[in-house]
Amino acid sequence: MTSPQGPKIGHLVLTVRDIEASHAFYGGVLGFEQCGQFKSEMFPDIDMRFYRGSASRHHDFALVQSPDPATQPPVEPFDMFGNRVGVNHIAISYPSREAWLAKLEEIKDQQVPVYLRGNHGMTHSCYLQDPDGHGVEVLYDLPQHVWEGDVDAALSHFEFVPDEHFLEDDTNYKIFGRQS
Ligand SMILES: [Fe+2]
Structure with a gap:
């Protein structure tokens, strides 16, 4: 059942309704540093931001702005x-x-x-x-x-x-x- 060098989760990417609100939560409240911003000539309008908790990591997670959040279902409160x-x-x-x-x-x-x-x-x-x-x-x-x-x-x-x-x-x- 144990594997000494098995896989682990490397990072997580969340598509979000409001990237400024999510930035305030993950950056402001939880203390992650924004360490990158996606830049692409192929996808010039994409707002994707990378975050990390310490400088020894390239990123822990990223946020992507949903292009049309109004079409998404309303926020359902967390329920474990x-x-x-x-x-x-x-x-x-x-x-x-x-x-x-x-x-x-x-x-x-x-x-x-x-x-x-x-x-x-x-x-x-x-x-x-x-x-x-x-x-x-x-x-x-x-x-x-x-x-x-x-x-x-x-x-x-x-x-x-x-x-x-x-x-x-x-x-x-x-x-x-x-x-x-
Ligand atoms: Fe848990």
């Missing part, structure tokens, strides 16, 4: 287990617990609506929605030894964190695959 087919949520991993907590504080200060805050067995997470209704999971990864003993159990594990504890984070992680 809803009926809409397509991308459910995009997980954005912050490089440390401290960076993640600082981001949660910004989210609270900027009054960004939060869908859900909770802890999985392999990440501690906060779910938002982007301007097109895609879920966005803001997370930090727990150390590998926490989940590697039983990744399947860790993936289904979830503890809800109520609003009044939004900025608190318990580091007494449940270790999976060990009797306790």
Whole structure:
């Protein structure tokens, strides 16, 4: 079941209704840097922008302006287990617990609506929605030894964190695959 050097997801491209609104969300709220703008003589009217979280990467994702967003269905609010087919949520991993907590504080200060805050067995997470209704999971990864003993159990594990504890984070992680 394990493959030491298997494939991984490299980047993501989203076609969006309003690229300025999405730029404000992914750039402003979440902290990505715009590192490129698509330029093409063949497609001179395309507005496509590239983003990254650190300079060691060429891009993490890109946004493309839909040419005729008025013909698109209205934004459906994010619903983790809803009926809409397509991308459910995009997980954005912050490089440390401290960076993640600082981001949660910004989210609270900027009054960004939060869908859900909770802890999985392999990440501690906060779910938002982007301007097109895609879920966005803001997370930090727990150390590998926490989940590697039983990744399947860790993936289904979830503890809800109520609003009044939004900025608190318990580091007494449940270790999976060990009797306790
Ligand atoms: Fe997720």
